[in-house]
Amino acid sequence: MSLLRHVAGWSFAMAALLLIAQPFPAPAKEEPKESTVTLNAFDFGFKGPDRIEGGVVRLEIKNEGREIHHAQLIRLLDGKTADEFIAGMKAHPDGPPPSWAKFVGGPNAVIPGGQATAIMNLEAGDYVVICVIPDSKGIPHTAHGMVKPLTVTASAAQNEIDPKADVTVTLADFNFVLSQPVTAGRHTVKVVNNGTIPHELVLLQMAPGKKAIDFGNFNPAAGGQPPGKLIGGVVGIEKGMHVYFETDLAPGNYGFLCFFPDEKGKPHFKRGMTLDFTVK
Numbered sequence: 001m002s003l004l005r006h007v008a009g010w011s012f013a014m015a016a017l018l019l020i021a022q023p024f025p026a027p028a029k030e031e032p033k034e035s036t037v038t039l040n041a042f043d044f045g046f047k048g049p050d051r052i053e054g055g056v057v058r059l060e061i062k063n064e065g066r067e068i069h070h071a072q073l074i075r076l077l078d079g080k081t082a083d084e085f086i087a088g089m090k091a092h093p094d095g096p097p098p099s100w101a102k103f104v105g106g107p108n109a110v111i112p113g114g115q116a117t118a119i120m121n122l123e124a125g126d127y128v129v130i131c132v133i134p135d136s137k138g139i140p141h142t143a144h145g146m147v148k149p150l151t152v153t154a155s156a157a158q159n160e161i162d163p164k165a166d167v168t169v170t171l172a173d174f175n176f177v178l179s180q181p182v183t184a185g186r187h188t189v190k191v192v193n194n195g196t197i198p199h200e201l202v203l204l205q206m207a208p209g210k211k212a213i214d215f216g217n218f219n220p221a222a223g224g225q226p227p228g229k230l231i232g233g234v235v236g237i238e239k240g241m242h243v244y245f246e247t248d249l250a251p252g253n254y255g256f257l258c259f260f261p262d263e264k265g266k267p268h269f270k271r272g273m274t275l276d277f278t279v280k
């Protein structure tokens with residue numbers, strides 16, 4: 001018996017055994033294809049790569065500071081640079097972002113020591129990562145230096161497959177809709193913006209008896225315990241976009257909030273963009 005025939009015969013025998021053991025073929029186990037990029041947020045800045053490969057990217061934030069931080073990705077169009085973005089922010093700190101700056105997601109706010117991940121399909125181009133969370137005086141962290149330029153290079157073909165989500169949240173003007181009740185454990189959540197303007201999803205683990213709106217209205221300067229704990233979600237995305245975030249939820253009460261301002265500067269949560277839900 002030649003070696004080749006021997007191997008072929010052995011393979012056949014193995015295949016027959018597998019058929020007996022498994023009457024239905026098991027689906028091939030999918031390897032995660034997205035690469036992970038970590039941004040270490042501190043008071044006040046981001047540590048991380050200046051250049052990453054595009055396609056489906058898992059972007060992780062690790063909060064090493066003593067303040068709350070998030071990592072908002074902004075794509076710069078029309079050949080605009082990070083310096084131009086920073087100059088524009090300084091010139092018009094309260095104005096809307098320029099039309100050449102697009103919100104494309106990122107992991108949302110986590111408390112000191114916290115970690116969160118968002119998964120986005122990033123096109124090649126120039127980006128900045130910013131944290132617009134205000135300090136105790138109301139000054140956004142961007143003004144303290146939390147602006148990091150990021151170049152995304154062209155992606156390899158194998159990086160183009162979106163993750164499989166088991167829950168979908170639809171964002172609209174002005175509400176959140178969950179596709180189904182959320183169970184305890186790990187989830188990949190798809191977030192779709194079906195509204196006409198950018199929205200975000202702030203994920204909160206609520207304190208007993210508290211609602212998401214209580215967190216929105218909470219004034220840290222007035223003292224007292226926060227009505228909830230910031231555990232991630234996704235920062236702003238433009239209309240029509242979708243991104244993902246990963247989370248691991250214990251049974252309990254949770255909330256979604258959108259802090260993005262409307263044209264009059266009123267945060268969306270004050271126009272009804274909150275959702276309270278229970279994880280069992």
Ligand SMILES: [Cu+2]
Nearest residue numbers: 199258260268
């Ligand atoms: Cu919103």
